Amino acid sequence: MAAVMIAAALVAYANALPWLVERRGWDQWGAFTIGNAALTAALFCYALVSGLLPAVWGRVGADGLALGAAAGLVPLAVILTLMFLPGSLGRDIVASGIGKISPRRFLYRVGVQVALTTVVCEEFAFRGVLQVLLARVVGAPYVVGLDAAAFGLWHTTLQYNGFAHQPRLVRVGAAVGGTILYALLGFVQALVRQRTGSLLAAIVAHGVLDVLMFVGMYVRRGQLTAT
Numbered sequence: 406m407a408a409v410m411i412a413a414a415l416v417a418y419a420n421a422l423p424w425l426v427e428r429r430g431w432d433q434w435g436a437f438t439i440g441n442a443a444l445t446a447a448l449f450c451y452a453l454v455s456g457l458l459p460a461v462w463g464r465v466g467a468d469g470l471a472l473g474a475a476a477g478l479v480p481l482a483v484i485l486t487l488m489f490l491p492g493s494l495g496r497d498i499v500a501s502g503i504g505k506i507s508p509r510r511f512l513y514r515v516g517v518q519v520a521l522t523t524v525v526c527e528e529f530a531f532r533g534v535l536q537v538l539l540a541r542v543v544g545a546p547y548v549v550g551l552d553a554a555a556f557g558l559w560h561t562t563l564q565y566n567g568f569a570h571q572p573r574l575v576r577v578g579a580a581v582g583g584t585i586l587y588a589l590l591g592f593v594q595a596l597v598r599q600r601t602g603s604l605l606a607a608i609v610a611h612g613v614l615d616v617l618m619f620v621g622m623y624v625r626r627g628q629l630t631a632t
């Protein structure tokens with residue numbers, strides 16, 4: 406029951422907040438920075454009080470960290486290849502991630518909003534608390550699949566909002582496609598957590614992908630600006 410409640414709460418929060426952002430005209434990055442920090446604090450308190458915290462953290466080993474890094478590098482290579490191809494795709498990726506923000510703002514985006522309130526917060530929630538709770542009620546293959554499905558659904562409305570200026574059908578397609586894509590990424594990260602028993606390994610996998618992807622956006626933006 407606890408696993409179902411946590412999964413439902415995570416999906417509801419992550420889809421309600423972008424809806425509010427769009428209706429109220431809030432800054433989405435800022436809203437999720439505050440919201441994810443508060444969510445992680447609440448989950449930390451829950452894990453601490455319920456005695457889950459040692460299981461959530463798991464063990465730490467050099468082999469696990471190496472596997473995490475490798476798991477992050479594979480999708481990163483695909484995304485960077487697409488980003489640096491000629492055409493509009495790279496420009497669209499850059500615009501969606503960093504737009505025209507200043508170098509100082511970029512450092513804040515990567516160091517705080519990506520590394521901390523995206524990577525660490527999402528991994529603590531999904532590969533930490535949720536995956537541990539799922540492992541107590543279902544078998545290992547189902548743990549990975551259910552965790553990945555919840556992670557994909559976490560991103561549904563975010564993907565829909567990302568195409569705000571496109572026709573409704575395009576937005577729905579982006580939401581469906583983005584949900585599937587993030588479910589696949591969540592599947593890889595859940596496998597890393599299950600294989601290594603380490604939350605830190607999953608954080609490394611997610612961090613390598615997201616942080617280096619944003620660095621790639623910054624480099625690509627410089628190239629596009631110079632042409």
